[in-house]
Amino acid sequence: MPHSGIIESFFFIFAGAAVLATFALYTRQPLLVAYILLGCLLGPFGFSMVSDAALLSEIAEFGIIFLLFLVGLDLQPKKLKNMIGATLFTAIGTTVAFFALGFFVMFGFGFTLVEASVTGLAVTFSSTILGIKLLPTTALHHRHIGEAVVSILLIQDFIAILAILLLNGLGIDRQALLQSLATIFLGLPVVAVFAYVGVRFGLLALITKFDAFHEYIFLVAIGWCLGIATLASTIGLSLEIGAFIAGVSLATSPISQYIAESLRPLRDFFLVLFFFSVGAGLNLDLIGDVWLPALLLAALLVGLKPMIFAALLKLRGEQSDMAWEVGYRLGQASEFSLLLSYIALTNALVSESAALVIQFATVLTLVVSSYFVIFRYPSPIAPSARLRRD
Numbered sequence: 001m002p003h004s005g006i007i008e009s010f011f012f013i014f015a016g017a018a019v020l021a022t023f024a025l026y027t028r029q030p031l032l033v034a035y036i037l038l039g040c041l042l043g044p045f046g047f048s049m050v051s052d053a054a055l056l057s058e059i060a061e062f063g064i065i066f067l068l069f070l071v072g073l074d075l076q077p078k079k080l081k082n083m084i085g086a087t088l089f090t091a092i093g094t095t096v097a098f099f100a101l102g103f104f105v106m107f108g109f110g111f112t113l114v115e116a117s118v119t120g121l122a123v124t125f126s127s128t129i130l131g132i133k134l135l136p137t138t139a140l141h142h143r144h145i146g147e148a149v150v151s152i153l154l155i156q157d158f159i160a161i162l163a164i165l166l167l168n169g170l171g172i173d174r175q176a177l178l179q180s181l182a183t184i185f186l187g188l189p190v191v192a193v194f195a196y197v198g199v200r201f202g203l204l205a206l207i208t209k210f211d212a213f214h215e216y217i218f219l220v221a222i223g224w225c226l227g228i229a230t231l232a233s234t235i236g237l238s239l240e241i242g243a244f245i246a247g248v249s250l251a252t253s254p255i256s257q258y259i260a261e262s263l264r265p266l267r268d269f270f271l272v273l274f275f276f277s278v279g280a281g282l283n284l285d286l287i288g289d290v291w292l293p294a295l296l297l298a299a300l301l302v303g304l305k306p307m308i309f310a311a312l313l314k315l316r317g318e319q320s321d322m323a324w325e326v327g328y329r330l331g332q333a334s335e336f337s338l339l340l341s342y343i344a345l346t347n348a349l350v351s352e353s354a355a356l357v358i359q360f361a362t363v364l365t366l367v368v369s370s371y372f373v374i375f376r377y378p379s380p381i382a383p384s385a386r387l388r389r390d
Contacts, residue, residue, distance in 0.1 A: 063271055128335065132149075
């Protein structure tokens with residue numbers, strides 16, 4: 001019996017997520033895999049407990065908005081500038097290699113050039129969520145390995161934002177595409193300048209004056225995120241890009257890290273919803289048709305990503321052990337892979353089968369890669385007491 005009311009839907013989502021998350025933690029699985037599995041079970045292609053397509057679409061969009069806002073908050077321009085010289089070669093080199101890998105696997109299985117290109121683009125990224133969560137904050141985050149992982153992920157996040165703009169532009173006809181490009185080149189600077197000026201001469205003064213009231217900072221941050229997202233949407237950009245700009249505009253202020261920490265529970269709330277919606281959109285009836293390309297793509301990504309990262313880092317002069325550890329920590333596809341497949345499917349750039357290949361392969365890499373990391377390197381959820389670091 002389908003339930004489409006928002007209260008019933010949220011009950012099923014979060015009660016179910018709590019149950020599956022418990023099993024995931026006992027079995028050392030990434031939590032986001034539990035959320036995707038829950039979507040498969042309760043969504044339209046499972047038991048249809050949550051089957052309202054409009055609700056699922058809005059759930060996914062909210063999750064993306066807050067994910068990109070938090071990404072923007074961590075993308076401090078000065079920090080990125082300092083790390084670009086050290087990791088840009090590795091980030092660009094791996095992007096080219098992984099794009100070629102994804103493209104040729106899909107093209108070899110008879111998918112179209114566009115579908116192969118979208119797949120190649122999607123699998124170039126490594127998981128920011130998994131990469132950061134498996135880094136022990138006290139032991140590695142402020143050391144060289146942590147800096148290398150974070151800097152590569154930041155550059156990949158920036159490339160992912162450009163990819164989102166590209167896919168949103170390609171999903172329309174030529175005239176509309178030209179209008180979209182004009183909007184991007186004209187509207188993007190307007191929103192960016194407005195956000196910068198708003199933070200510099202308005203928001204920071206308010207936050208400084210009322211910084212003792214944590215609830216106020218929390219509300220202002222959410223209002224700023226949704227306000228700039230709405231402004232961007234109004235002038236023809238996407239809500240997601242507006243949220244990202246809102247985050248970057250705040251990243252230059254000293255309060256950004258406090259805001260990022262205070263909003264992480266809200267981010268996690270919406271990430272549960274986003275990954276649930278990804279699982280709910282998986283048409284399990286089609287898995288029998290795409291399991292071979294998805295399995296091959298996942299195997300190649302898990303097998304070759306650590307090798308390619310390690311090779312490029314060693315070329316840059318890094319020690320072999322450090323290079324391999326960074327490679328294994330980044331040896332998976334990303335939540336951005338899921339996001340790009342979702343956007344490409346929404347814009348009719350790829351078929352449902354092609355999107356399912358990306359999504360299925362991504363989930364497999366997240367599971368397998370997490371096992372590689374927690375059994376070999378220090379992490380907060382390592383099963384061995386010797387490797388467990390908070």
